[in-house]
């Protein structure tokens with residue numbers, strides 16, 4: 001998606017060869033016009049998939065996911081990152097490893113907000129090693145519901161996430177694909 005790629009070129013910062021900083025337009029300061037365009041694009045791409053709800057992982061997926069859900073006229077569910085297990089039986093939980101924080105946490109979904117007939121669109125800001133997206137997939141599967149697609153703003157193709165999601169048979173649509181962050185340079189896939 002040209003608007004996102006242009007923004008990454010002007011405002012993204014390659015912190016090191018693994019991490020791209022996007023805090024001026026996605027996850028600290030937010031560019032609402034760009035998030036609106038992203039919402040339109042995901043809604044266009046997934047329009048025939050009979051999606052019933054949009055899911056994202058807190059917190060940096062929330063801005064683009066809100067706009068996607070708004071354009072699709074669907075509810076948005078924000079999956080929570082808890083540091084300890086809640087054993088009340090009212091939630092689905094799965095353990096995932098955070099790429100940016102280097103810690104494990106329990107990704108949590110209240111049973112109230114999913115039904116076995118749901119067909120979920122998962123939206124997240126980054127696809128790195130795929131743990132966040134796979135965690136979301138696991139929670140949907142625990143509820144007996146379906147994943148209708150996965151929409152990612154920025155995929156880092158030099159990490160393993162895409163392969164893991166492909167191996168599980170899910171369709172992943174990324175708006176910007178980065179092949180390298182070496183030496184402070186942001187290189188995109190063609």
Ligand code: 5GP
Pocket residue numbers: 018019020021022027057060097098099100124125126127128129130131132133161
């Ligand atoms: P994964 O679970 O795919 O390894 O990582 C996905 C999560 O880690 C995303 O939700 C995102 O918040 C964070 N993340 C992964 N790579 C980056 C990165 O290069 N920059 C930033 N800002 N966050 C990232």
